[in-house]
Amino acid sequence: MNLIARIKQHFQDSAQTKLDASELLAAPIAQAIEAMVGCLLNNGKILACGNGGSAADAQHLAAELVGRFEAERHELAAIALTTDTSIMTAIGNDYGFKMVFAKQVRALGQPGDVLVAISTSGNSPNVIEAINAAHENELRVVALTGKGGGAIGEMLCDSDVHICVPAERTARIQETHLLAIHCLCDGIDGLLMGVEE
Numbered sequence: 315m316n317l318i319a320r321i322k323q324h325f326q327d328s329a330q331t332k333l334d335a336s337e338l339l340a341a342p343i344a345q346a347i348e349a350m351v352g353c354l355l356n357n358g359k360i361l362a363c364g365n366g367g368s369a370a371d372a373q374h375l376a377a378e379l380v381g382r383f384e385a386e387r388h389e390l391a392a393i394a395l396t397t398d399t400s401i402m403t404a405i406g407n408d409y410g411f412k413m414v415f416a417k418q419v420r421a422l423g424q425p426g427d428v429l430v431a432i433s434t435s436g437n438s439p440n441v442i443e444a445i446n447a448a449h450e451n452e453l454r455v456v457a458l459t460g461k462g463g464g465a466i467g468e469m470l471c472d473s474d475v476h477i478c479v480p481a482e483r484t485a486r487i488q489e490t491h492l493l494a495i496h497c498l499c500d501g502i503d504g505l506l507m508g509v510e511e
């Protein structure tokens with residue numbers, strides 16, 4: 315195996331996926347920024363969930379909203395639903411893993427809050443249940459998916475936002491999700507600073 319060639323191919327593929335996505339995703343990312351800023355200005359909060367690499371993405375987003383992204387600003391209300399092992403194991407053990415996020419959405423979600431639901435396949439059962447719970451509790455959903463959106467793409471409402479990466483490979487989708495998350499953080503800061511000025 316020529317490792318150097320393989321590594322260069324990863325960089326090339328990742329860059330190409332991001333370029334392809336920029337045309338398609340700029341509008342839904344802008345819509346998501348407006349939805350999240352509207353929620354935060356109304357004293358709402360952002361909930362985020364996903365599995366594996368997407369759990370890390372949910373935590374990355376929450377960290378940059380609660381702490382900071384690039385600019386200094388006041389703290390923003392955000393929580394990743396992936397971090398409390400007692401909650402995750404209790405719900406998983408008692409109700410099944412597919413309920414680990416949905417029960418937290420029901421416990422913490424208020425009408426007007428935003429659920430950021432991240433799944434590269436669009437088919438993770440626990441993310442699907444979280445979206446069902448969000449709809450029941452009148453939260454708006456920002457879904458980050460790939461591979462055509464899967465079942466999640468089919469279940470979103472008109473008021474939800476779908477950021478669907480035009481790629482099939484999980485790694486490429488995750489890399490583009492992280493870029494989209496940084497665009498969300500940058501756009502939220504930009505709009506909030508405009509409001510604050």
Ligand SMILES: O=C(CO)[C@@H](O)[C@H](O)[C@H](O)[C@H](O)COP(=O)(O)O
Nearest residue numbers: 365366367368433434435438484485
């Ligand atoms: O990071 C990776 C693969 O790059 C894995 O941990 C991956 O996130 C896990 O297999 C997830 O369970 C996949 O779930 P999803 O993105 O299809 O919802």
Ligand SMILES: [Zn+2]
Nearest residue numbers: 374375378496
């Ligand atoms: Zn970051």
